[in-house]
Amino acid sequence: MPFGIILKTVLLGITFAFTPASFAEDVVELYKDNCAECHHAQRLGGMGPALLPGNLKRLRNKAAVDVITNGRVATQMPAFADKLSEVDIKALAEYIYTPPETLPVWGxxxxxxxxxxxxxxxxxxxxxxxxxxxxxxxxxxxxxxxxxxxxxxxxxxxxxxxxxxxxxxxxxxxxxxxxxxxxxxxxxxxxxxxxxxxxxxxxxxxxxxxxxxxxxxxxxxxxxxxxxxxxxxxxxxxxxxxxxxxxxxxxxxxxxxxxxAVYTAPPRNSFIAALKDIPEVWQIYYGDDPPTGFAGWVHDYRPESGENLEPEPFPVRRIVVDDYLDDFFFDQDYVSIIGASREGKGQVVDLDVRRVIVNDLELPGMPHLGSGITWEYQGRTVLATPNLKKANVSVIDMESWKVIKNIETLGPG
Known part of the structure; x- marks a missing residue:
């Protein structure tokens, strides 16, 4: 069966209330008549990409208007300049950047x-x-x-x-x-x-x-x-x-x-995930024999205590942190993670003791920690990270957790 037929079969079986109430029926119909065949009636994507705000963060509204008007080179996206008015095109662009009333199901x-x-x-x-x-x-x-x-x-x-x-x-x-x-x-x-x-x-x-x-x-x-x-x-x-x-x-x-974000921590046989809307970090164990009490505290490790129940595969250890983490980076031993929010607040979380050990790491440039690197400098380990808001690279001492150098660059990165 051709891929396109398979995908349509998958997606068209989903039903839920999805249309924003603030949009007139004619705009919704405009979308269905011109976009739904490739992008799905509920904007979930098909042969074309999903058209939801979270999926379009890298495509600004103005650029979206241009794509709808002129098409996209080397893709199946056609130009609609000869078919739709400027008003219709701007209405479609506004529509695809509007969140649905009900979040779609994808189980x-x-x-x-x-x-x-x-x-x-x-x-x-x-x-x-x-x-x-x-x-x-x-x-x-x-x-x-x-x-x-x-x-x-x-x-x-x-x-x-x-x-x-x-x-x-x-x-x-x-x-x-x-x-x-x-x-x-x-x-x-x-x-x-x-x-x-x-x-x-x-x-x-x-x-x-x-x-x-x-x-x-x-x-x-x-x-x-x-x-x-x-x-x-x-x-x-x-x-x-x-x-x-x-x-x-x-x-x-x-x-x-x-x-x-989610990354693997090899010495811990675990995935580490940071959450954007809940102040927690999750450690998910993927080894064959999860340690006793991995997903929670155990008061008595003796077999006869009855507390040593065999853990289910892929148990989750939840670590409460002081603030949300948008990105993070491991130290060289995979004991600590250095995380930051888009507001510029940095935290250091010790995965062994399961708590925040530094809650005031100043990183106002919004570091791109996933692109960071560590090395030895004058007998100590340092971390360097570019910043998404400021044109510099921050160098952090990983013992004192202080910024020891800001290196100016030609632009943020």
Missing amino acids: LDEINASHIIHNKASDLPDKPVFEVDDLLNLFLVVELGDHHVTLLDGDRMEPIHRFRSRFALHGGPKYSASGRFVYFASRDGWISKYDIYNLKLVAEIRAGINTRNLAVSADGRYVMVANYLPHSLVLLDAIDLKPIKLFDVKDSNGNSSRVS
Whole structure:
């Protein structure tokens, strides 16, 4: 069955109240007549990307008007300048940036139905179909303008292969330990596994509607996906991206949250996730034998106490923090995470003692901690991070947790 037919079958089976009450019926009809075939009637995406505010953060309203008017080069997005008036185009742009009254459902049934196997990894040879001097000196260039990825030979700086990706990849590609496989996440929730040796897609699945990023476990068995919409974390089998478990991201009072980011912590056999709307950090254990009491405190570890119940697979340890975290970075031992909010407040969280140990780390430039790096400097470990609001790089002493240097740059990054 063609991919487009599969996707329409998946998405058209979803029903819920979705249209913002503030929009006139003629604007909704305008969308249905001109956009729904590719972008879905409820804006969830199909052959085209999802058209929800969270998915369009990288496309400003003015740019959206231009895309609707003139189309998008090297895509299936047509120009509507000859079909719609300027008033209609501006109304459509306003409509797609308006949140729905009711959040859409994207649970395990919908995720499973979107699953696509392009090529079984077991059927593909474990030998590259191209020749290079060093298989470990390859790198990928993600091209956001026309949604392609180019594989480059790092020795010769020459392209090996170029292939189409899903719309608006985000969060950076993640690799298997061997470097053979790479995993991508798109803004509208598609997760793709690509075989670099054979230059072929292995599998794809839509794990969410608006996805932040993904992480691959250190043992190579699992992929964890962090979503803004719905408020969930989705655990996938790294072999074929088949869903294993969906985590509804809620606190003990039932309040739900978007997930800011998820990363793997190899020495801890865990994924670490920061939440955007709840002041918590989650540690999710992916090893085969979770430690006793991992998900909560145990008063008596003796077997006869009755408290040592065998933990369920993938238990969640919740660590309460002082403020929301929009991004974070590990120290070299994966004991502490350094997190920051968009308001510029920084925190240091000790994962061993399960609490905040520094709550006043001054980072007003809104650091992009996911792009940070650590090294030894004059007998101490320091962290450098670029900033999204200020044109500088902040250098932080990881013992005193003080900013010891601000290096000016030509622009924020």
